[in-house]
Amino acid sequence: MTDAELLAAADAIAARAYAPYSKFHVGCAVLCRDGRVVEGVNVENAAYPLGVCAERTAFSRAMAEGHRPGDFVLAAITASPCGGCRQWLAEMGVERVVFRNGGRVVTMTPSELLPESFDSSDMA
Ligand code: THU
Numbered sequence: 002m003t004d005a006e007l008l009a010a011a012d013a014i015a016a017r018a019y020a021p022y023s024k025f026h027v028g029c030a031v032l033c034r035d036g037r038v039v040e041g042v043n044v045e046n047a048a049y050p051l052g053v054c055a056e057r058t059a060f061s062r063a064m065a066e067g068h069r070p071g072d073f074v075l076a077a078i079t080a081s082p083c084g085g086c087r088q089w090l091a092e093m094g095v096e097r098v099v100f101r102n103g104g105r106v107v108t109m110t111p112s113e114l115l116p117e118s119f120d121s122s123d124m125a
Contacts, residue, residue, distance in 0.1 A: 007077035018042040027055035039063040056086040087115040
C-alpha cells in the first residue's frame with residue numbers, strides 16, 4: 002500500500018466522523034506491519050473537552066484488536082496532528098506519518114513532529 006492509498010483511506014473514513022460541534026471531519030488510517038489497515042475518526046461530545054481525535058480512535062481500535070506499539074508502519078491523517086496526538090504517535094512508535102496541511106501533503110517521523118519528547122525512559 003502506498004502513502005497516497007493510505008491517505009485516500011483516511012479521506013474516505015473521515016465521512017464517518019462524529020463532529021456536530023466543530024463540523025471538522027478528520028480521518029486517520031494506520032497501516033500495520035501485518036498489512037492490516039485500522040481506521041478512526043474524531044468523535045466529539047457536547048462537553049467539548051471530552052471529544053477524541055481521529056488518531057486516538059484509530060490507535061485505540063488497533064490496540065483493542067491486538068496490535069502493540071512498534072506494529073505500525075504508517076499513519077495517514079486528513080489534518081495536521083494536534084500536539085496531544087503527536088505524543089500518541091510517538092507512544093505508538095509509528096515509523097512515518099503522512100498528513101494534509103493546507104494544500105500540501107507532508108511526511109514526517111514522530112520525532113520530527115515532536116522533538117525531545119517525553120517517553121517511558123524519562124521515568125526510569
Ligand atoms: N482533530 C483530530 O481529530 N485530530 C487532530 O489531530 C486535530 C484535531 C479534531 C478534534 C475536533 O473534533 C476537530 O478536529 C476540531 O478541532
